[in-house]
Amino acid sequence: MDRANAAEWLLCQVMSTERASELVGDILESRSNDRGTRFWISIASLMICFSWRTILGVFLSPLVSMSLALIAYIFFTALGGNSYFRPDSTAQMYLFGISILFWEATVISLVRFKFRSPYIAVTLAACLACTVTTYCLFAAHGFSIITSVVVIFLFFCASKRLRLRSLGALLCTITISWLTAYGLSEIDHDPRSIFSALSGLMELLVVPFVANSSTSFFCGRMLNEDKAGN
């Protein structure tokens, strides 16, 4: 693979194929006499310019999602005492984890695709619904009302073609993230093992990273494809 093809492949990771081909062609034309270093500096600067939002989102979203989960916990605990949050409930802990992932997806989408992205409508609806459901799971009558609202809200968000694709991207992200989390939890349960001591830390670091990377990958691809199709 020559340097132009390698550069085009790299640029394809952060933009559409047509755009990557155009940019490499322009750089080859304008820097035909330059040595390799200048060419690669141009490619690197283009990659940074086109992907800094994604990079920022990957690092920012775990922090924001954890903070929001903590705020929600404080709010609902103050509202309903211990009756609203039971850490021993497996269902509630799963919902809690999923809501964190949805918050991460929302933050990364806000940074990457800005507010007008249809993806935001889906993730924002999903994370709000999931967080409220997590904390109101054991509230009397609350759950049935919330479930109906959630179903209507998600149906509304997914009723448009773009949003349906976004929902698909979101489900792919969640599936990959939970498979990663499950895989990590199955590595070793021996308390004397060094893997056991590290597994908790790895889950905290690896799962958000996988969630964020897959979010940006799937959504970027799906929204780009849709844009190209129009």
Place this chain on the structure above:
Amino acid sequence: VNQSHIILQSVLPTRPHLLYYAVDMAKEFFLGEYEQIVLLAILRLEDSAYGVSIQAEISSCTGRKSTPGALYTTLERLERKGCIASRIGEPTKQRGGRAKCFYRLTKTGRAQLVSAQSAFTRLLSGLDLLRDTNG
């Protein structure tokens, strides 16, 4: 028709969401300084405006050296806003068999540019800045 609604319709293929309308109504769309420079360069180059020629035109007219990152992100943003449209040209050997992408101003882009330049002209009127500088 509100300018922002035209842009919104170009971004969203289906009927816009109420949420987007609410956000969009509160947000007015203005061209930045560099965006105006790029649009003027495209206008000057007419049918031969593509990345390299736009960069050269900006450099020769303003003395400002555009980095590829700044130029291409601006071009992409302007295309997303509906200010410019692109078409693919013929591949050339000099470009490693890759095609050029030619840009042209759309009606929206022209209207935005006229609006921005009119604002500048109104602000400059009565100031005689050019005479002061030359004198």
